[in-house]
Amino acid sequence: MSDKTAIGWTDATWNPVTGCSKVSPGCQHCYAEAVSHRYGWTTQPWTMPHAAANVQVHPDRLDQPLRWRKPRRIFVNSMSDLFHEAVPDAFLDQVFAIMAMTDRHTYQILTKRPDRMQQYLTNSETPRRIADVILHTAPSYPIYGVRAVDLYNRSIWPLPNVWLGVSVEDQRRADERIPLLLQTPAAVRFVSCEPLLGPVVLTALPFPVPGGETVAINALHRSSVFAPRIDWVIAGAESGPKARPMDDDWVRSLRDQCQAAGVPFFFKQRATDKGHKLVTPLLDGQLWQAFPDSQISRI
Numbered sequence: 567m568s569d570k571t572a573i574g575w576t577d578a579t580w581n582p583v584t585g586c587s588k589v590s591p592g593c594q595h596c597y598a599e600a601v602s603h604r605y606g607w608t609t610q611p612w613t614m615p616h617a618a619a620n621v622q623v624h625p626d627r628l629d630q631p632l633r634w635r636k637p638r639r640i641f642v643n644s645m646s647d648l649f650h651e652a653v654p655d656a657f658l659d660q661v662f663a664i665m666a667m668t669d670r671h672t673y674q675i676l677t678k679r680p681d682r683m684q685q686y687l688t689n690s691e692t693p694r695r696i697a698d699v700i701l702h703t704a705p706s707y708p709i710y711g712v713r714a715v716d717l718y719n720r721s722i723w724p725l726p727n728v729w730l731g732v733s734v735e736d737q738r739r740a741d742e743r744i745p746l747l748l749q750t751p752a753a754v755r756f757v758s759c760e761p762l763l764g765p766v767v768l769t770a771l772p773f774p775v776p777g778g779e780t781v782a783i784n785a786l787h788r789s790s791v792f793a794p795r796i797d798w799v800i801a802g803a804e805s806g807p808k809a810r811p812m813d814d815d816w817v818r819s820l821r822d823q824c825q826a827a828g829v830p831f832f833f834k835q836r837a838t839d840k841g842h843k844l845v846t847p848l849l850d851g852q853l854w855q856a857f858p859d860s861q862i863s864r865i
Contacts, residue, residue: 569634569638571641571644572845573641573644573834574832574834574835574845574846574855575639575641575674575800575832575834575855575857576639576640576641576674577638577639577640578634578638578639578640578641579640579641579644579645580627580630580631580640580641580642580643580673581624581627581643581644581645581646582623582624582625582627582628582642582643582657582660582661583621583622583623583624583643583645583646583647583648583650583653583657583661584602584607584608584621584622584624584643584645584646585602585607585608585612585617585620585621585622585645585646586598586599586612586617586620586621586645586646586647586650587612587613587614587616587617587620587621587650588612588613589678589679590678590735590739591735591736591763592678592733592734592735592736592739592760592761592763593612593678595761595804595806595808595809595810596612597805597806598644598645598646599611599612600806601645602620602645608620617650617651617652618652621646621650621652621653623653623654623657625657625660628660628661628664629664631664631665631668631671632664632667632668634668634671637670637671637672638671638672639671639672639673639674640671640672640673640674641674641676642661642665642673642674642675643675643676647676647677647678647679648661648675648677649677649679649680649682649683649686650679650682651679651682655686655695656695658686659692659695659696659698659699660699662692662696662725662728663696663699663700663703665725665727665728666696666700666713666717666722666725667700667703667704667710667713668727669713669725669726669727670727671727672727672728672729673725673727673728673729674729674731674756675728675729675730675731676731676732676733676758677730677731677732677733678732678733678739678743680732680743680746680747680750681746683730683746683747683750684746684747684749684750687724687730687750687751687752688749688750688751693717693718693720693723694717694718696717697713697714697715697717697718698714700713700714700717701714723751724751724752724753725753726753727753728752728753729752729753729754729755729756729798729858730747730750730752730754730755730756731747731755731756731757731758731798732744732746732747732757732758733757733758733759733760734757734758734759734766735759735760735761735762735763735764736763736764736766737764737765737766737767740757740759740766740767740768740771741771741772744757744768744771744785744796745771745772745773745774745785747796748773748785748794748795748796749794752794754797754798754858755794755795755796755797755798756796756797756798756799756800756858757796757798757799757800758800758801758802759799759800759801759802759820760800760801760802760803760804760834760835761802761803761804761809761810761812762801762802762803762804762812762816762817762820763804763810763812764816765813765815765816765819766816766819766820767819767823768784768785768786768796768799768820768823769784769785769786769787769823769827770782770783770784771783771784771785784827786799786823786824786826786827786829787827795827795829796829797829797830797858797859798829798830798831798832798856798857798858799820799823799824799829799830799831799832800831800832800833800834801816801817801820801821801831801832801833801834802833802834802835802836803835803836803837803843804837805835805837805842805843807840809837811837812836812837814836814849817833817836817849818849818850821833821849821854829858830856830857830858831854831856832854832855832856832857833847833849833853833854833855835847
């Protein structure tokens with residue numbers, strides 16, 4: 567948890583949950599696991615059999631955003647996955663209550679578990695449970711009481727200051743995770759292609775339709791003002807001594823897809839031959855560090 571971070575697309579990190587378990591190739595050289603082992607926070611490999619020991623919730627960290635008075639973009643759980651199976655719904659309710667109470671901040675949540683995220687955020691009881699947490703946490707603050715009533719009425723659902731994203735490292739993970747993100751209510755939806763391990767096409771993803779069939783959709787295109795789409799794309803290479811290579815043409819393809827659709831694109835980092843990251847890399851002689859309008863989806 568830090569008010570300062572080297573992650574170029576955010577201003578601060580907040581880790582009410584730490585620890586995780588690996589679910590796909592992008593997790594192979596997880597920086598969070600390496601940091602956790604280095605400082606002795608976890609000692610077991612980040613695999614599902616060890617999840618009960620490795621994944622820890624930290625109630626003492628919940629109030630950190632309340633103490634940050636200056637508005638900022640906050641990356642939620644840089645050291646974990648908020649929607650890990652080992653995180654109870656009741657703790658998710660507490661995290662979302664804090665985010666609802668601090669609408670001066672913008673929260674950025676990335677997950678490799680969009681199925682859990684979708685189940686939690688499409689549950690009709692979730693806003694009510696979050697409202698109950700707010701009323702229990704801050705009963706003497708009228709402004710929070712109003713926020714709770716708005717949640718009961720679903721007039722601020724999805725939370726307008728919470729951006730939801732999925733991590734995808736290759737086409738298979740894009741095909742699996744992005745359709746679930748598009749079916750999840752969110753103010754802003756984004757995709758992080760880091761570490762980018764292969765080319766990713768976002769313009770022909772399989773999307774389920776009634777009858778058990780799938781159709782190919784352009785996830786960057788909004789067919790109407792109410793139709794969901796991806797609002798922001800981040801790309802970056804793996805870093806570290808065992809970093810797997812990234813081809814700049816994979817990045818160019820993502821940039822070009824975004825430009826054609828008018829979607830902001832952020833190129834975060836590329837790695838040198840020794841795996842050292844370059845935080846603000848140029849692509850074709852230019853920095854690509856665009857951000858989305860925070861009020862663009864809301865469905």
